[in-house]
Amino acid sequence: MTVGTTKPLLATVLGQRQERPPIWIMRQAGRYLPEYRELRTKAKDFLELCYTPELATEVTLQPLRRFDLDAAILFSDILVIPDALGQAVRFATGEGPLLEPVTAESIHGLGVEGALDHLAPVLETVRRVRAALAPNKTLIGFCGSPWTVATYMIGGRGSPDQAAARLFALQHPEAFAKLIDILVETSINYLVAQFEAGADVVQLFESWALNLDDWAFQERVIEPNRRIVEGVRARVPNAPIIGFPRGAAANIAAYVAATGVNAVGLDYATPPSFADGHLPGHVPVQGNLDPLRLVAGGAQMEDRAREIISTFANRPHIFNLGHGIVPETPIAHVARLVELVKAG
Ligand SMILES: Cc1c2[nH]c(c1CCC(=O)O)Cc1[nH]c(c(CCC(=O)O)c1C)Cc1[nH]c(c(CCC(=O)O)c1C)Cc1[nH]c(c(C)c1CCC(=O)O)C2
Numbered sequence: 111m112t113v114g115t116t117k118p119l120l121a122t123v124l125g126q127r128q129e130r131p132p133i134w135i136m137r138q139a140g141r142y143l144p145e146y147r148e149l150r151t152k153a154k155d156f157l158e159l160c161y162t163p164e165l166a167t168e169v170t171l172q173p174l175r176r177f178d179l180d181a182a183i184l185f186s187d188i189l190v191i192p193d194a195l196g197q198a199v200r201f202a203t204g205e206g207p208l209l210e211p212v213t214a215e216s217i218h219g220l221g222v223e224g225a226l227d228h229l230a231p232v233l234e235t236v237r238r239v240r241a242a243l244a245p246n247k248t249l250i251g252f253c254g255s256p257w258t259v260a261t262y263m264i265g266g267r268g269s270p271d272q273a274a275a276r277l278f279a280l281q282h283p284e285a286f287a288k289l290i291d292i293l294v295e296t297s298i299n300y301l302v303a304q305f306e307a308g309a310d311v312v313q314l315f316e317s318w319a320l321n322l323d324d325w326a327f328q329e330r331v332i333e334p335n336r337r338i339v340e341g342v343r344a345r346v347p348n349a350p351i352i353g354f355p356r357g358a359a360a361n362i363a364a365y366v367a368a369t370g371v372n373a374v375g376l377d378y379a380t381p382p383s384f385a386d387g388h389l390p391g392h393v394p395v396q397g398n399l400d401p402l403r404l405v406a407g408g409a410q411m412e413d414r415a416r417e418i419i420s421t422f423a424n425r426p427h428i429f430n431l432g433h434g435i436v437p438e439t440p441i442a443h444v445a446r447l448v449e450l451v452k453a454g
Pocket residue numbers: 135136137138139140141150156183184185186187188189201205206207252268315317433434
């Protein structure tokens with residue numbers, strides 16, 4: 111966390127612009143890699159993979175063995191928190207996550223006390239990755255932001271408009287506030303433990319910051335993210351934190367100012383020129399290539415990547431996608447993108 115760090119990506123989060131932007135790729139460990147698909151068969155299900163440090167460490171490191179990325183991101187999932195709180199969570203092949211939805215009553219029975227113990231194997235993975243990582247590589251830890259995690263806990267699955275959670279928040283404001291309190295507290299404990307285990311930076315994945323009116327954005331996105339930043343920094347002074355409020359759109363500058371995150375991840379629908387014009391010049395940005403440009407490759411990818419880099423040339427910038435890499439992505443295109451970002 112020192113300003114004189116030898117890690118270009120960490121230095122960028124801390125506000126130091128680099129000659130060329132450092133790069134990592136959202137969801138960089140995953141199904142587009144044959145070695146991931148192969149290792150995945152060694153665990154009986156996805157959560158077991160997340161809770162087996164030996165396997166999770168290997169999966170975390172796989173993308174760095176192939177590509178000259180500047181960071182490793184802990185291999186886990188945002189839904190280990192509901193699992194740790196005692197909610198039934200499973201990952202059905204081809205269907206994504208399925209949870210037994212919480213109710214206004216069942217929220218009060220969530221197991222806050224035992225949650226961190228349940229996550230001990232993930233923290234062991236952080237320690238092992240830390241020990242294996244070269245000194246110039248940044249280790250990124252993460253959790254889901256409370257609203258995003260709550261949308262899965264309430265809706266029981268991903269949905270295009272998060273309608274179940276949006277209605278629940280309006281019809282059961284007290285139970286909803288209780289759920290957010292539980293998620294804020296558990297996330298603070300979990301992120302502090304990740305820093306103690308060796309994470310350099312953490313990212314808050316607010317993947318469902320869209321579809322909210324401005325009151326709801328303030329209450330469900332800004333305020334819980336702000337409380338997490340404050341709570342983590344009370345125990346890890348100056349903890350470096352990236353916020354990724356996907357879909358924040360016109361709320362992006364308010365999100366940065368009010369939460370206190372060091373850096374902000376931009377989704378691919380945010381015009382780089384809009385972000386550059388609306389965020390103070392010292393604020394580091396991360397992003398924001400459309401993942402499908404990485405699937406297509408060629409000029410569709412390269413011209414846009416160069417444009418993003420040049421738009422952010424005067425501020426600290428971490429190159430990334432504007433959302434997660436998709437399984438169909440050709441590995442050669444990832445290699446080319448990393449080469450382009452590193453070499454121009
Ligand atoms: C919303 C969300 C989830 N998980 C995550 C988010 C936020 C980022 C985003 O918006 O994409 C975050 C996440 N999930 C995973 C990571 C690992 C680290 C990395 O980025 O490499 C991270 C950072 C592994 C994973 N998480 C999941 C997989 C695929 C599981 C498998 O191997 O079958 C992986 C590698 C499963 C998962 N997990 C989740 C969904 C919706 C799915 C199913 C869809 C999918 O498969 O991509 C919830």
